[in-house]
Amino acid sequence: GAGVSQTPSNKVTEKGKYVELRCDPISGHTALYWYRQSLGQGPEFLIYFQGTGAADDSGLPNDRFFAVRPEGSVSTLKIQRTERGDSAVYLCASSLRRRGYGELFFGEGSRLTVL
Amino acid sequence: AQRVTQPEKLLSVFKGAPVELKCNYSYSGSPELFWYVQYSRQRLQLLLRHISRESIKGFTADLNKGETSFHLKKPFAQEEDSAMYYCALSSGSRLTFGEGTQLTVNP
Numbered sequence: 001g002a003g004v005s006q007t008p009s010n011k012v013t014e015k016g017k018y019v020e021l022r023c024d025p026i027s028g029h030t031a032l033y034w035y036r037q038s039l040g041q042g043p044e045f046l047i048y049f050q051g052t053g054a055a056d057d058s059g060l061p062n063d064r065f066f067a068v069r070p071e072g073s074v075s076t077l078k079i080q081r082t083e084r085g086d087s088a089v090y091l092c093a094s095s096l097r098r099r100g101y102g103e104l105f106f107g108e109g110s111r112l113t114v115l
Numbered sequence: 116a117q118r119v120t121q122p123e124k125l126l127s128v129f130k131g132a133p134v135e136l137k138c139n140y141s142y143s144g145s146p147e148l149f150w151y152v153q154y155s156r157q158r159l160q161l162l163l164r165h166i167s168r169e170s171i172k173g174f175t176a177d178l179n180k181g182e183t184s185f186h187l188k189k190p191f192a193q194e195e196d197s198a199m200y201y202c203a204l205s206s207g208s209r210l211t212f213g214e215g216t217q218l219t220v221n222p
Contacts, residue, residue, distance in 0.1 A: 003158070033210075040124075040214070041214055041215075042119075042201050042213050043159070043201070043212045044212075045210065045211065048208045048209065055208055056209060059209065103161045104161065105160075106159040106160065109158075
């Protein structure tokens with residue numbers, strides 16, 4: 001595709017429910033990142049994949065959050081037992097560089113609302 | 116731990132006026148700094164990075180290690196510069212963003 005694609009663009013769920021957010025990076029980009037952006041804040045790092053493995057998951061807030069990238073392309077961010085404080089825009093980005101930061105290409109985000 | 120501070124949440128200037136968006140950072144290593152921009156209804160995108168020492172859309176930013184700053188400047192603001200601007204610092208595997216400055220350029 002032309003850019004990073006994220007689905008769904010909007011998700012409304014109830015407290016306690018399970019949610020999956022999907023990210024399809026730019027073809028050939030080995031690095032993939034998840035960020036969370038709350039209202040009025042800058043993007044907050046969650047996790048970074050290099051290929052299939054999570055190279056840095058230290059930004060995940062707690063064990064309710066988990067992410068996978070089984071084939072080194074599409075990634076899924078999974079949130080269990082959602083809480084109202086999880087409401088935010090979840091951004092995915094991909095990059096061509098194998099180490100450090102090249103230019104990050106962001107998706108449009110998935111807006112999660114937990115009622 | 117690394118930290119990026121953008122002291123102004125909102126900045127409003129008139130077309131043709133100079134503009135400076137402030138960014139300060141704290142980091143114990145050798146920093147790599149970026150400015151990202153988000154125009155209305157568009158996705159977040161890279162504007163410029165300090166190692167390139169380039170001017171993009173008339174914007175420049177100079178890394179000042181003594182003052183730990185990376186302010187973004189443009190001598191003559193245009194209405195199309197209105198957007199949300201984020202300063203970001205790279206440390207290892209993560210990019211740390213500031214809270215952003217909403218720039219409005221009035222006609």
